[in-house]
Amino acid sequence: MASSGFRAEGFVVGYGSGFRVGPITATFPVGVTCLVGANGAGKSTLFRGLAGLQKPKAGSLTWTDGQAGTVGLLPQEPSLPARARCADLLAHVAWLQGVPRSARADAVSSALEAVGLVDRAGQRIGTLSGGMRRRLAIAQAMVHSPGLLLLDEPTVGLDPKQRTGLRELIGQIGQDRVVLVSTHLLEDVRRIAQNVIVLAEGRVTFAGAAAELASRADQAADPADGFDAVVADLMETGEPA
Amino acid sequence: MTGLVRSVRFAITTLVGPWAVFAALAFEITLMLQRDAVYLGEAMFTLRWMALAFLYLGPVIAGVAATDAARLMRPGQAELALARRRRRLTWALAWCVLPIVACHVGVFFVAVAIGGDFAPRGGWGRILLALLAQGLAIAWFGCLGSCVGRFLPPLVAGLAAAAIGFGLMLGLNSDGLGTGLFEPLVDSGASLSQIGLLFAIPALLIRISLLAVTGALLLLAPARWDGRLALPGLLGWVLGVAAFSLVVGAALLVPGDKDFVWVGANPDVCEEIGGIEFCYFHEHERGVEPWREQISHLVVSLETNGYGAVLPTRVLEWGRVANQEAVPRQVTIGSIEPGQPPDVATIASWLVYPEWCPQLLEVPSDNFMIDARLMSSSVEALMNGAEETEYFLDGSSITYPLPVEDIEAMYQRWLVCDLD
Structure with a gap:
C-alpha cells in the first residue's frame, strides 16, 4: 500500500466532445476526501477516470512519493454474486488484482477484518444484510491494499444505523491511505471528510480542507445549517454563500 | 481450504459457463451412441464423427460464453471486469471453454480406446493436429460469445451469439450455403469410414492459425464503458470486422478440396468362407460376424440347389482401394459396419454383380439391367429358401429362381463381359 497521497494535474475526463469534468488540479492527501456534487455533476465520471476505467482527455495523476500505487473502486451500485461465499469473492478479486498466490489468504483475512466480517467469511453473500453487503463491497475494493480507495456513494440505500457504522469504517480505513468518497449526502461530508472537493457541472468549485468549509459555515447567517448551505451553494453556483 | 477449491467453488456459483460442460457431454454421448457407434475402430473416423456435434455445440458454447x-x-x-486488462472476461471464458475441451478430448480418447485403434493409419500426428483444431474451434466459439456478450444484455447476448454461431456453421460449412468451400471453423464431419484418407496437414495448419488469430482478435476487442453501456469503440469494430473478414475470406479463398489426402488402402484381413476368400479392413472386425453368416448362407443356398457356378471367388469390403485390379468373380460389398448387414436382396445383388466389366463404369444397357435383375432375384429367392415364385416382368411371366442352366449361361457371358 502506498502511504502517500497523490496529485491530479490538469486532469480532464469526459465523453467524446460532450460532457467533461475538469481540469482538476489538486492534491489528495492520506485521509478521507469527499467529492461532493449534485446528481450529474460528474462525480462518477471523475471516479472512472481516477480508477483507470476511462482514458483522461488531458492531465496526469502522480503519487506524491513517486511510487506507482494501486487503486481500489467501490462502484455506485456494486453487484455482488449472491450465491458465492464472502471469502471466495475476495480471493477471486485478490487474484484479479494481481495479489500473489502466497499472499492471497492473508489479503482476504485482512480485508474481512477491516470491514468486520471475519465471522461471515464462509457465508453466502445473498444472506447478508444490506449494510454487510456494502461492507463486503468495500472489502473487495481494498483486498489488494490499494493506495487510493475510491468509494462511489457508499452510504446510499442504507438505513441510519448502517450508515453510521459505515462512516466509522471509512474513517478507520482512511487512516493509512487516500480514501476518496463520492457523495451527494452532506451529512457524510460533515462526519467523515478531512478534505472536500466540490464539483458543479464538471467544474471544481472548491478543493480544500473540510475545516475551511466549517469555518465559512460559522460565519454564515444561520450557523445551525450553515455547513450545508455553504456546500449547497458551491454545488449549484460555484460561489459560497 | 485450498485456493483451488475456493476458485472452483466461486466459478461454479457465479458463472453459467462451467455448467455448459454437461450440455456438451450430453450432446457428445448422444452422438457417440448413434448408428451402433459405427466409427469405433478408426481414430480418424471417430474424430470426424465427433465434428458432427459442432452444428449444435458451437452455438451453445457461444451463447453461454456471451x-x-x-x-x-x-x-x-464491469468495474471488475475491466480491471487488470479484462482478466475477468478471460477467466469466465476459460471456465466455459476448458471443461468442454477436456470433455471433448476425453470422449475422443475413450472412444479410441474402446475401438482399439491405437496405431491409426497415417500416425498420431495428423490426428492430434486435427484434435487441436477441434479444441481451438470450441475456444473460438467461446471467444465469439465473449465478444458479443460485452456489448449486449445477458439474454440478448446469449441468443445473438448462439444465432451468429449457428449461422456461421450453416453458412461456412458444407452442410450449408458454403458447399465446396474451405471450412474455416471446423470440418463438417463424416458418417462413413475414413480408411484411405488422411487429414491434410496444410489445411489443418491453416484452420488452426485462422482460429487462433481470429479468436484472439475477438477476445481483444475492447469495450469502451460509459457507466451504463459498454460500446465497442473504433478499435473494437476494427478487430471484430477483421476477424469476420478473415473467417469469411478464408472460406472463399482457400481451396476447399484440399482438406484430405487420398492415400487409398486395400482390405488387409482375409479369411475363407466355403471356398470364398472374404477380405475386410482390420478396423471393422467388430462388424464382420453378420457378414460371415450371410456369405456362408449364400454358399450353402447356391451349392445345395446346384447354382454353385455363380459364386464369387473373392469378396472384398468396399474401401478407397489402391491399385486394385478388376478380376472376374471378385466382387465388392459395402463398408462393414456394426449391427445388421444389408438385407438379402442387396447382398444378393452385390455378390453376383460383374463389377470387373469396364462397361459398368458407364450406364449399362437395358438388357443387362434386366439380366441383372433376373440374376439377383434368383439368388435372393435361393437365399430365402422360397419355393418357385412367379413374377411378371414387362408383361412376361417369370418364375424365380431361373433354371440353373439359364443362370449359368448368363454368368458365363458375364465372366467375359458380354453384357448385351
Whole structure:
C-alpha cells in the first residue's frame, strides 16, 4: 500500500466532445476526501477516470512519493454474486488484482477484518444484510491494499444505523491511505471528510480542507445549517454563500 | 481450504459457463451412441464423427460464453471486469471453454480406446493436429460469445451469439450455403469410414492459425464503458470486422478440396468362407460376424440347389482401394459396419454383380439391367429358401429362381463381359 497521497494535474475526463469534468488540479492527501456534487455533476465520471476505467482527455495523476500505487473502486451500485461465499469473492478479486498466490489468504483475512466480517467469511453473500453487503463491497475494493480507495456513494440505500457504522469504517480505513468518497449526502461530508472537493457541472468549485468549509459555515447567517448551505451553494453556483 | 477449491467453488456459483460442460457431454454421448457407434475402430473416423456435434455445440458454447460476459459487464460488475486488462472476461471464458475441451478430448480418447485403434493409419500426428483444431474451434466459439456478450444484455447476448454461431456453421460449412468451400471453423464431419484418407496437414495448419488469430482478435476487442453501456469503440469494430473478414475470406479463398489426402488402402484381413476368400479392413472386425453368416448362407443356398457356378471367388469390403485390379468373380460389398448387414436382396445383388466389366463404369444397357435383375432375384429367392415364385416382368411371366442352366449361361457371358 502506498502511504502517500497523490496529485491530479490538469486532469480532464469526459465523453467524446460532450460532457467533461475538469481540469482538476489538486492534491489528495492520506485521509478521507469527499467529492461532493449534485446528481450529474460528474462525480462518477471523475471516479472512472481516477480508477483507470476511462482514458483522461488531458492531465496526469502522480503519487506524491513517486511510487506507482494501486487503486481500489467501490462502484455506485456494486453487484455482488449472491450465491458465492464472502471469502471466495475476495480471493477471486485478490487474484484479479494481481495479489500473489502466497499472499492471497492473508489479503482476504485482512480485508474481512477491516470491514468486520471475519465471522461471515464462509457465508453466502445473498444472506447478508444490506449494510454487510456494502461492507463486503468495500472489502473487495481494498483486498489488494490499494493506495487510493475510491468509494462511489457508499452510504446510499442504507438505513441510519448502517450508515453510521459505515462512516466509522471509512474513517478507520482512511487512516493509512487516500480514501476518496463520492457523495451527494452532506451529512457524510460533515462526519467523515478531512478534505472536500466540490464539483458543479464538471467544474471544481472548491478543493480544500473540510475545516475551511466549517469555518465559512460559522460565519454564515444561520450557523445551525450553515455547513450545508455553504456546500449547497458551491454545488449549484460555484460561489459560497 | 485450498485456493483451488475456493476458485472452483466461486466459478461454479457465479458463472453459467462451467455448467455448459454437461450440455456438451450430453450432446457428445448422444452422438457417440448413434448408428451402433459405427466409427469405433478408426481414430480418424471417430474424430470426424465427433465434428458432427459442432452444428449444435458451437452455438451453445457461444451463447453461454456471451451470457457470462454480458453478466460481468453489468454496472457494478464491469468495474471488475475491466480491471487488470479484462482478466475477468478471460477467466469466465476459460471456465466455459476448458471443461468442454477436456470433455471433448476425453470422449475422443475413450472412444479410441474402446475401438482399439491405437496405431491409426497415417500416425498420431495428423490426428492430434486435427484434435487441436477441434479444441481451438470450441475456444473460438467461446471467444465469439465473449465478444458479443460485452456489448449486449445477458439474454440478448446469449441468443445473438448462439444465432451468429449457428449461422456461421450453416453458412461456412458444407452442410450449408458454403458447399465446396474451405471450412474455416471446423470440418463438417463424416458418417462413413475414413480408411484411405488422411487429414491434410496444410489445411489443418491453416484452420488452426485462422482460429487462433481470429479468436484472439475477438477476445481483444475492447469495450469502451460509459457507466451504463459498454460500446465497442473504433478499435473494437476494427478487430471484430477483421476477424469476420478473415473467417469469411478464408472460406472463399482457400481451396476447399484440399482438406484430405487420398492415400487409398486395400482390405488387409482375409479369411475363407466355403471356398470364398472374404477380405475386410482390420478396423471393422467388430462388424464382420453378420457378414460371415450371410456369405456362408449364400454358399450353402447356391451349392445345395446346384447354382454353385455363380459364386464369387473373392469378396472384398468396399474401401478407397489402391491399385486394385478388376478380376472376374471378385466382387465388392459395402463398408462393414456394426449391427445388421444389408438385407438379402442387396447382398444378393452385390455378390453376383460383374463389377470387373469396364462397361459398368458407364450406364449399362437395358438388357443387362434386366439380366441383372433376373440374376439377383434368383439368388435372393435361393437365399430365402422360397419355393418357385412367379413374377411378371414387362408383361412376361417369370418364375424365380431361373433354371440353373439359364443362370449359368448368363454368368458365363458375364465372366467375359458380354453384357448385351
